Amino acid sequence: MRNRAAVFDLDDTLLLSEEAHRIAWEMACRDLGIPIEVDFSSLIGKTTEQVAEILGTSKKDELLRLKQHYYMRIAPGMVSPSPCVRELISQLEAKGYKIAVVTSSSRSTAEFSLSIIGLRPHVLVTGDSVLRPKPDPYPVEVALRQLDAEAGLSIGVGDSKPDLKAFTGAGIKRVFILRGKVDEVEVKKLGGFPVDSLCEVIQRLS
Numbered sequence: 027m028r029n030r031a032a033v034f035d036l037d038d039t040l041l042l043s044e045e046a047h048r049i050a051w052e053m054a055c056r057d058l059g060i061p062i063e064v065d066f067s068s069l070i071g072k073t074t075e076q077v078a079e080i081l082g083t084s085k086k087d088e089l090l091r092l093k094q095h096y097y098m099r100i101a102p103g104m105v106s107p108s109p110c111v112r113e114l115i116s117q118l119e120a121k122g123y124k125i126a127v128v129t130s131s132s133r134s135t136a137e138f139s140l141s142i143i144g145l146r147p148h149v150l151v152t153g154d155s156v157l158r159p160k161p162d163p164y165p166v167e168v169a170l171r172q173l174d175a176e177a178g179l180s181i182g183v184g185d186s187k188p189d190l191k192a193f194t195g196a197g198i199k200r201v202f203i204l205r206g207k208v209d210e211v212e213v214k215k216l217g218g219f220p221v222d223s224l225c226e227v228i229q230r231l232s
Contacts, residue, residue, distance in 0.1 A: 031175035071188030073153030163195030
């Protein structure tokens with residue numbers, strides 16, 4: 027029998043990190059004299075490289091380097107685990123689920139973020155390791171394949187529209203989306219379940 031997987035988004039799902047990312051981008055742009063002319067909420071779900079291209083195409087490489095530098099400097103004091111994350115992971119592993127994290131962040135940033143909360147997933151798929159990142163289902167499919175997991179037996183947990191589309195597109199039937207960034211009607215239309223927190227995911231899986 028194939029495995030069951032619990033596939034998680036990372037930022038603002040497993041850990042509260044969106045504000046740290048925003049500040050790191052702002053500090054990097056300031057250093058390079060790049061004016062910020064976009065709403066950061068419109069960048070949710072995009073890969074690190076895509077964000078750099080949007081903010082400062084001509085200085086993308088230097089912007090990426092500075093953003094990484096600032097994030098690693100400020101994240102330890104700003105980033106924290108989402109409520110109930112450790113309890114949820116423990117319960118899922120006790121039930122035989124393999125844990126995967128699929129994120130649009132770069133591998134170095136994702137590994138650093140995970141180290142802050144002390145989480146080591148069985149599989150980590152990052153935005154810079156795939157040709158087609160979320161909302162394409164491909165990175166989720168990669169995670170399922172690496173875990174030899176069946177989509178129909180697995181769950182997905184995220185907080186954004188790209189998460190919702192990637193999970194459902196990969197064939198995952200039980201998808202939990204944290205309230206706040208995605209219209210609940212759209213979540214339900216695609217077969218997902220809106221939840222207030224990871225604590226509610228625990229309750230729904232009990």
